Amino acid sequence: MDYDLPTGFDLIIVGTGVVESIISAAASRIGKRVLQVDTNNYYGGHWASFNLEDIQNLKQENNIDLGKQFPKNLSNEEDFIPLGNKLKCFPYFETEWHIAEEDSIDVLKIKQENLNGKENVVLDEGDKSKLDNDKKEHDDCADKEEDESVVQGEIEEAKEVEQNLNVSTQELLKKDYRKFVIDLCPKLHFARGNFVELLISSNIARYAEFRSVSRVLTWINGNIEVVPCSRSDVFANNKVSVVEKRMLMKLLTSIEEEEKSATVPQNTTFKDFLKNKKLSSNIIHFVLYALSMSNDETIWLEGMKRTKRFLGSLGRFGKTPFLFSMYGSGEITQAFCRLSAVFGGVFALNQQLHGIVLNKENRFESLKCGKQNITASHIVMSVGAAPVSFFKNPTSSLISRAVLITDKSLMDSEQEHMTLLLYPAGNKLITILELGHLTGTCPKNVFLIHITTEGSSNPKEDLEGCVKNLFAFGEQDSNPRKPKVLWSSYFSIPNTNELDLKSSVPSNVFLCPGPDLDLDYDFSLEKAREIFLSIYPDAEFLPRAPDADEIVIGEDPETATEVRASNSNLDISKDTEKSVEEERAIEQSSETELAIEARASCSELDTPSETDNTTKDALKEVEECAEAKENMQ
Amino acid sequence: MDEDILTTLKILIIGESGVGKSSILLRFIDDSFDPDQTLTIGVDFKTKRLCVEGNNVKLAIWDTAGQERFRTLTPSYYRDAQGAILVFDVSNHSTFSKLETWLNELDTYSTKSNIVKMIVANKIDKEKREVSREEAMNFARRHQTLYIEASAKTRDGVQAAFEELVHKIIQTPGLWESYGSNVQLGNKDHEKEPSSCSFCGLV
Ligand SMILES: Cc1cc2nc3c(=O)[nH]c(=O)nc-3n(C[C@H](O)[C@H](O)[C@H](O)COP(=O)(O)OP(=O)(O)OC[C@H]3O[C@@H](n4cnc5c(N)ncnc54)[C@H](O)[C@@H]3O)c2cc1C
Numbered sequence A: 001m002d003y004d005l006p007t008g009f010d011l012i013i014v015g016t017g018v019v020e021s022i023i024s025a026a027a028s029r030i031g032k033r034v035l036q037v038d039t040n041n042y043y044g045g046h047w048a049s050f051n052l053e054d055i056q057n058l059k060q061e062n063n064i065d066l067g068k069q070f071p072k073n074l075s076n077e078e079d080f081i082p083l084g085n086k087l088k089c090f091p092y093f094e095t096e097w098h099i100a101e102e103d104s105i106d107v108l109k110i111k112q113e114n115l116n117g118k119e120n121v122v123l124d125e126g127d128k129s130k131l132d133n134d135k136k137e138h139d140d141c142a143d144k145e146e147d148e149s150v151v152q153g154e155i156e157e158a159k160e161v162e163q164n165l166n167v168s169t170q171e172l173l174k175k176d177y178r179k180f181v182i183d184l185c186p187k188l189h190f191a192r193g194n195f196v197e198l199l200i201s202s203n204i205a206r207y208a209e210f211r212s213v214s215r216v217l218t219w220i221n222g223n224i225e226v227v228p229c230s231r232s233d234v235f236a237n238n239k240v241s242v243v244e245k246r247m248l249m250k251l252l253t254s255i256e257e258e259e260k261s262a263t264v265p266q267n268t269t270f271k272d273f274l275k276n277k278k279l280s281s282n283i284i285h286f287v288l289y290a291l292s293m294s295n296d297e298t299i300w301l302e303g304m305k306r307t308k309r310f311l312g313s314l315g316r317f318g319k320t321p322f323l324f325s326m327y328g329s330g331e332i333t334q335a336f337c338r339l340s341a342v343f344g345g346v347f348a349l350n351q352q353l354h355g356i357v358l359n360k361e362n363r364f365e366s367l368k369c370g371k372q373n374i375t376a377s378h379i380v381m382s383v384g385a386a387p388v389s390f391f392k393n394p395t396s397s398l399i400s401r402a403v404l405i406t407d408k409s410l411m412d413s414e415q416e417h418m419t420l421l422l423y424p425a426g427n428k429l430i431t432i433l434e435l436g437h438l439t440g441t442c443p444k445n446v447f448l449i450h451i452t453t454e455g456s457s458n459p460k461e462d463l464e465g466c467v468k469n470l471f472a473f474g475e476q477d478s479n480p481r482k483p484k485v486l487w488s489s490y491f492s493i494p495n496t497n498e499l500d501l502k503s504s505v506p507s508n509v510f511l512c513p514g515p516d517l518d519l520d521y522d523f524s525l526e527k528a529r530e531i532f533l534s535i536y537p538d539a540e541f542l543p544r545a546p547d548a549d550e551i552v553i554g555e556d557p558e559t560a561t562e563v564r565a566s567n568s569n570l571d572i573s574k575d576t577e578k579s580v581e582e583e584r585a586i587e588q589s590s591e592t593e594l595a596i597e598a599r600a601s602c603s604e605l606d607t608p609s610e611t612d613n614t615t616k617d618a619l620k621e622v623e624e625c626a627e628a629k630e631n632m633q
Numbered sequence B: 001m002d003e004d005i006l007t008t009l010k011i012l013i014i015g016e017s018g019v020g021k022s023s024i025l026l027r028f029i030d031d032s033f034d035p036d037q038t039l040t041i042g043v044d045f046k047t048k049r050l051c052v053e054g055n056n057v058k059l060a061i062w063d064t065a066g067q068e069r070f071r072t073l074t075p076s077y078y079r080d081a082q083g084a085i086l087v088f089d090v091s092n093h094s095t096f097s098k099l100e101t102w103l104n105e106l107d108t109y110s111t112k113s114n115i116v117k118m119i120v121a122n123k124i125d126k127e128k129r130e131v132s133r134e135e136a137m138n139f140a141r142r143h144q145t146l147y148i149e150a151s152a153k154t155r156d157g158v159q160a161a162f163e164e165l166v167h168k169i170i171q172t173p174g175l176w177e178s179y180g181s182n183v184q185l186g187n188k189d190h191e192k193e194p195s196s197c198s199f200c201g202l203v
């Protein structure tokens, strides 16, 4: 019983990433008929979250060529442009276990191997394959990759097992696989940033819960230190001398004046700027890498701006300026999709998208989806879904990512923390998020680590130094304070925020950038707003959605009018060119929630004619939907 | 005003399109029924207070917003729900056969392992009946869910369905107590006094 999708939309959205979903919500919210489709059977695209099992399957899925996701098997006469390009893929993806697979029987087996293997660790190629064969004979669960690192890893596991018999096993973690929510692209929110303000003003915040990041750490002189985020932090910090404390307080409390009075050349780096202030190297480190999250090359005005952003978001929710969405960043896209659905948006995942048809004027006309040809006035698509011909140069820089599961916190304490660690590495800054079970993203007793940085070649190489400094693999590291890595994944994601997404694209087609390196969603939000306003120049972007309590089923006419009024900040008066149909659609938006139920009390409606009319219009809309439903069956 | 509320419970209503999910909700919230109830769009969730054995609870009852039609409800829809009402239409056997899929769906996405499930056999007022009480009850027993027969049209069983569900939830230890300390944006109580904890208010 496959349903056909309705057709004849105002807006089709291909992809369910953050930018696409924000646009979807905004368009549905003003009454546009929106269809949002995805080739994946999950939400989020490169912004998705997975449990521990699904992320390991993703590895295989990624090897499937694009031809399957975007099949091109329609007849050649069809004049359509195939969808999909390599930006949809992960250029690199691997996952690896670093602990024993099962119970103590396996552990014994590994011990056995360990005895065989100890002397063999540094043998040449030939001996290694001998070892591998050896291992196969012993090991009936030999579905592991057989490269040297695995052998090496197992030997170390075995050593570790000897010392500590209740070490976790894969089996234990796999049992809890669903308790993991692993973000491909984890993001934080500045407590007073544009994104948080939008979540509140649009009332989308009701679909999500947040936790405040409880501490900011940084890597300095080979150690992890707490970055002071408040006066008490500053004074509690025994690594900072009294003089330095004064210097820091002075800088931070007078940053506005500093900016105005400073007389330095435009291209001075923030680092040099701070050095000129005669600040100590500790203070420079805190401000440069942690508070402003800059690198050695950031110019000073940008650095000042970022410092102010950090300071400006302090003191609203928690001890630090940051919030994290409970259950992971994937919740954010889903919240926007839910709002879109609540306002009539139609969603279909797991769709076969063949291509789009352009008309003679090179404008988008329809989308070939499965056997259907779905028309719409505009189409928005994720950058990875776009036809290759839409790019001048479809190459992008990369985001290097690592995800680790560890056995303890980077910095233990009695209470569980949610930690942001800023790790400067030359002209790059590596950001590390440590999530405990209170964030709803992993089970008790383990931590989920997200590492992100600008990619150069291979995420493993990009992050190796940092990972080795902070974490231990088996016993090779003698420092008992380091968290042990139980599982790891390395992957890279295209960073598309500097691609030209406009010049080769038809005028009613809009491309959405994927994830970027920013800590927050501000860039994505701005892109979404920009695209929305290009399509609907006079519409309001995500006005406040009514509360659930305001939408009462079986509305009586009085409250009906009330809700309408509270909702009437849709200013359509300016737009004189709008067609009657579009206007009706906009009116409907503020009525949707009433309209559905208005039927119940329709006959008793004794309201001013204006309400009556809009309600009727809305009802018409609902009837059309009902027809669509019949057609579907 | 909310002080006497013991807790707020999130309840989902799921099931195939057209089985009467929205009608049950409408009956429960507003005690009304609309024979011409159409395809649901624009309904998010409804709240209602309920008093069960002297405990005041607030129910937030989530409708599917039409997202079930193409099987694209988001995992976050299921998130943190304490109870689920699985509706089928006794006059349409295929809606009953799909319950298995919906139970799987719940198992996959619900974040509370002990979520209380109730199967509601709806539209029992109809003469033509394709699913017998016995067949449905066996199914419910096998899947360890509550079971009730109801009609959104005649109001039979509707109130009782919600009351029993809430009763069971409250009896289930660890299911409804909240963790606290999460931030709900837009909730002023969750914001700090300005400057209590920042550099800015120092000088
Ligand atoms: C409510 C809901 C929410 C979902 N949300 C997500 C999600 O967020 N992310 C994700 O990755 N996957 C989600 N899924 C699962 C995903 O939509 C399905 O697995 C996918 O559509 C199956 O496609 P298929 O082509 O394999 O099977 P289909 O051809 O779609 O289905 C095979 C048969 O099973 C029926 N069927 C399949 N699933 C269901 C169901 N759940 N209820 C009723 N009948 C069903 C179909 O009608 C059909 O007869 C969700 C499914 C449901 C029902």
Ligand SMILES: Nc1nc2c(ncn2[C@@H]2O[C@H](COP(=O)(O)OP(=O)(O)OP(=O)(O)O)[C@@H](O)[C@H]2O)c(=O)[nH]1
Binding pocket: B015, B016, B017, B018, B019, B020, B021, B022, B023, B024, B034, B035, B036, B037, B038, B039, B040, B041, B064, B066, B068, B122, B123, B124, B125, B126, B150, B151, B152, B153, B154
């Ligand atoms: N006879 C009878 N009809 C009912 C009953 N409950 C619902 N209906 C009718 O069944 C149809 C579908 O009901 P809805 O409440 O819209 O069903 P739904 O599950 O919300 O459907 P979607 O929103 O499309 O998923 C409507 O025409 C209702 O009037 C009932 O108990 N008895």
Ligand SMILES: [Mg+2]
Binding pocket: B021, B022, B023, B039, B040, B063
């Ligand atoms: Mg409904």
